[in-house]
Amino acid sequence: MFNEEKKSPSFERPIPGQGLTAELGARPWQNPPEYSTVEEALDWYVPRLVNPEFIDDLLDVIETGLPLTTIADAMQNAGVMEGKHTIDVGILVMPVLIETMAYLAEEAGIEYEAGSNKTIDSDKISPSRIALVMQQMKDEEAEKPDPLEGAPIREDEPPQQEEGKEQPSGGLMSRRNTNGV
């Protein structure tokens, strides 16, 4: 029976395994890379990075705050897809691309986000910091003198007793109360 509630499947996406249906070698990354060493790949990348037509767009992208690591990753991924180099060489050249972009940004006086440093939120206090401060407060509290401890004792004044009340004596020969207790 046809179930009306069941949604019809979407055919607007590649079927599983479709990426493997092309003939072997039909894709650029399935062929031997054009540049097989780091130096060859850099000789291809660096002139493009410093190309006057490209550098303005690159600096605009850097100025938007996109991390340099992300830009370099996208660049090397594109190089792999074009069959320029292998992904290994792409990973190896990434630090040089990042440093070159940082150099270009600094030369142009643009602030950039390197993306290689962990961002630390100064407003967020770590639990370890809270525990440390609590411990310090406890230690300070323990070091403080007791306010009753340092009070002067006056010997000339007898201890005050409430009138009409005698303190019960706890000795063996103590007086008995009138009640006989």
Place this chain on the structure above:
Amino acid sequence: MNVGFMVMNNLQVPNEDEPKEEVQPQSKGLLPRKGKTTAPKSIMDMEPRDRVARYVADIRKARAGLKNV
């Protein structure tokens, strides 16, 4: 996973401030020890990651030069 972050954090850039190997004074006896015969490595003899680290160090030095100007 940011690949660039991992790559940059795992890069071991050579530090020029590292102490160099001490050169022992040559003996002047009849049978002095010969010095090291190994020639210094050229950059192409190094591992690719070491070469990349060297390139990065060079660019960083150039960046530092930009700041000092």
